[in-house]
Amino acid sequence: MSKPTWTNPVVRWIDYRLPVFTFANEQLIEYPTPKNLNYWWNFGSLAGIVLVIMIATGIFLAMHYTPHVSLAFASVERIMRDVNYGWLIRYIHMNGASFFFICVYIHLFRGLYYGSYKSPRELLWIIGVLIILTMMATAFMGYVLPWGQMSFWGATVITNLFSAIPVVGQSIVSWLWGGFSVDNPTLNRFFSLHYLLPFIIFALVFLHLWALHAHHSSNPVGIDMKGPQDSIPFHPYYTVKDAFGLGVLMLVLLGFVFFAPNFFGEPDNYIEANPLVTPTHIVPEWYLLPFYAILRAIPNKLLGVIAMFGSILILVLVPWLDTSRVRSARFRPVYRVFFWVFLLDCIVLGYVGANPPEGYFITVGQLATFWYFFHFVIVLPLVGWLERPRPLPDSISASVMAGKGKEAGHA
Amino acid sequence: MSDTAMTAPGGHDDDGTTRRDFLLFTTLTVGATGAALAVWPLIDTMNPAKDVLALSSTEVDLTPVQEGQAITVVWRGKPVFIRRRTQAEIAAARSVKVSDLPDPQPDTARVKQPAWLILVGVCTHLGCIPLGQKSGDTRGDYGGWFCPCHGSHYDTSGRIRRGPAPANLTVPPYEFLNDNSVRIG
Numbered sequence: 001m002s003k004p005t006w007t008n009p010v011v012r013w014i015d016y017r018l019p020v021f022t023f024a025n026e027q028l029i030e031y032p033t034p035k036n037l038n039y040w041w042n043f044g045s046l047a048g049i050v051l052v053i054m055i056a057t058g059i060f061l062a063m064h065y066t067p068h069v070s071l072a073f074a075s076v077e078r079i080m081r082d083v084n085y086g087w088l089i090r091y092i093h094m095n096g097a098s099f100f101f102i103c104v105y106i107h108l109f110r111g112l113y114y115g116s117y118k119s120p121r122e123l124l125w126i127i128g129v130l131i132i133l134t135m136m137a138t139a140f141m142g143y144v145l146p147w148g149q150m151s152f153w154g155a156t157v158i159t160n161l162f163s164a165i166p167v168v169g170q171s172i173v174s175w176l177w178g179g180f181s182v183d184n185p186t187l188n189r190f191f192s193l194h195y196l197l198p199f200i201i202f203a204l205v206f207l208h209l210w211a212l213h214a215h216h217s218s219n220p221v222g223i224d225m226k227g228p229q230d231s232i233p234f235h236p237y238y239t240v241k242d243a244f245g246l247g248v249l250m251l252v253l254l255g256f257v258f259f260a261p262n263f264f265g266e267p268d269n270y271i272e273a274n275p276l277v278t279p280t281h282i283v284p285e286w287y288l289l290p291f292y293a294i295l296r297a298i299p300n301k302l303l304g305v306i307a308m309f310g311s312i313l314i315l316v317l318v319p320w321l322d323t324s325r326v327r328s329a330r331f332r333p334v335y336r337v338f339f340w341v342f343l344l345d346c347i348v349l350g351y352v353g354a355n356p357p358e359g360y361f362i363t364v365g366q367l368a369t370f371w372y373f374f375h376f377v378i379v380l381p382l383v384g385w386l387e388r389p390r391p392l393p394d395s396i397s398a399s400v401m402a403g404k405g406k407e408a409g410h411a
Numbered sequence: 412m413s414d415t416a417m418t419a420p421g422g423h424d425d426d427g428t429t430r431r432d433f434l435l436f437t438t439l440t441v442g443a444t445g446a447a448l449a450v451w452p453l454i455d456t457m458n459p460a461k462d463v464l465a466l467s468s469t470e471v472d473l474t475p476v477q478e479g480q481a482i483t484v485v486w487r488g489k490p491v492f493i494r495r496r497t498q499a500e501i502a503a504a505r506s507v508k509v510s511d512l513p514d515p516q517p518d519t520a521r522v523k524q525p526a527w528l529i530l531v532g533v534c535t536h537l538g539c540i541p542l543g544q545k546s547g548d549t550r551g552d553y554g555g556w557f558c559p560c561h562g563s564h565y566d567t568s569g570r571i572r573r574g575p576a577p578a579n580l581t582v583p584p585y586e587f588l589n590d591n592s593v594r595i596g
Contacts, residue, residue: 056453057453060453060456060457063456063457064456064460078460078462081461081462082460082461082462082463083456083460083461084452084455084456084458084460084461085452085453085455085456086456086460088452089452089453089456243442
């Protein structure tokens with residue numbers, strides 16, 4: 001990569017003092033990217049764009065929203081009915097939250113399938129886990145703001161999780177509430193934090209990209225780039241591919257916004273919060289359901305809370321739990337099976353989380369929870385030791401030039 | 412276009428442009444149009460909302476206002492001065508030579524009924540509220556209103572006579588519903 005010489009004198013003047021143009025050229029244009037990335041590699045950039053959409057729509061929603069228990073619900077209804085395009089901005093924000101999680105979950109499972117978390121990308125992965133945690137906190141607090149029934153009771157249930165902490169639990173909960181129940185102080189601080197956290201996510205995304213660019217993208221065959229024959233410049237090849245993916249994502253997202261805007265929502269949240277009446281069936285938003293199922297699977301309150309947070313935090317250890325030296329599941333016939341079983345397990349957990357904890361849902365939830373942790377703690381290390389991976393190609397270039405024959409074994 | 416279609420991708424056409432150039436420019440144009448269209452709803456949310464526009468008219472009962480008295484009502488968040496002028500005030504407003512005024516306008520063009528002067532009570536200089544509505548207020552040198560911020564004097568027709576304000580006090584749109592009530596806006 002040669003340092004470009006800028007012909008435009010203004011660009012040259014600026015670049016000599018603040019090399020933004022050189023930086024952009026190195027990191028966004030010439031940036032060498034594996035030439036074999038498939039469409040599963042689109043979801044990182046898509047998640048980033050959805051984050052920007054969420055911040056933009058959120059800033060405009062905040063101009064019309066009132067964080068007060070007696071005004072919040074009505075102010076959201078005013079956004080829906082009176083504010084110009086308020087319905088559009090709110091529906092994009094609501095459905096954008098779901099699509100943010102869709103993109104990030106696909107991105108996460110992409111990483112699990114192709115072993116993207118392995119050395120030297122462990123920190124990149126851990127920062128990603130922190131991003132998901134922050135996203136969950138942000139989404140949860142955002143869901144409280146409209147002050148509907150689900151907002152209120154979701155906030156009550158989730159904040160009460162902390163009461164499971166021995167000795168200081170109850171004090172922590174009333175500290176979180178700023179009172180003796182979820183009330184106006186709670187709503188105020190949730191609004192403040194809901195506005196803050198997206199910028200924390202933005203900073204984490206910056207670190208995520210920094211770590212990514214230190215060692216470049218992994219790729220479907222999971223072997224490193226060995227020279228210029230293995231890479232193509234990011235622009236125009238991946239800018240165009242990402243733009244195409246964005247077009248598809250927008251079609252789906254706006255399809256929901258315009259034709260089924262409340263598909264992901266709960267009708268109960270269009271009833272104003274009532275601290276005296278709990279809805280018969282409380283469910284979190286869909287993206288939290290698997291973790292909610294893990295919480296309910298364990299009959300002990302404290303252990304349930306620990307299991308729920310543990311189910312996310314265990315992802316931090318994945319780079320070390322997976323003992324295989326081969327990155328991509330494409331060459332790991334045994335791990336590949338367990339990957340799909342694990343994905344199915346997460347979907348089962350989500351399904352159980354959406355249903356009342358009765359009858360066989362309890363048993364299924366407990367089995368699925370067991371398997372969730374079994375996968376990480378037992379399956380990942382053991383398969384890494386015992387599995388015999390298929391031979392790796394000599395290089396990215398060789399695997400691409402070999403044509404479709406090499407790909408045949410891949411589902 | 413048929414010539415372009417015949418050339419290989421990226422191949423040069425007769426005039427030196429390529430099919431790739433065409434695709435690039437159309438893509439960028441569509442992208443830029445889409446981005447502009449997407450930004451408009453965000454900008455438009457900051458315009459007055461429907462409930463704000465719905466508050467844009469105010470009905471006022473004029474029965475309690477005696478001759479020489481004034482009331483202040485709120486219209487669109489701003490004060491509106493309603494003064495029931497005396498014969499002397501009307502005469503004073505109409506005796507001025509219009510061409511001598513900084514913002515020439517005859518009194519007859521500023522009222523619908525000579526006794527009732529209705530004005531937006533916001534100084535046309537920098538938006539302060541002039542004095543002159545309450546009985547103890549100074550009314551300036553011309554018997555109308557006086558703006559304490561920068562010293563603008565308005566006459567009994569609400570016209571600027573002296574001071575930095577560039578224009579007369581604005582007459583809001585209004586109509587008399589009957590002899591005793593008026594709708595502003």
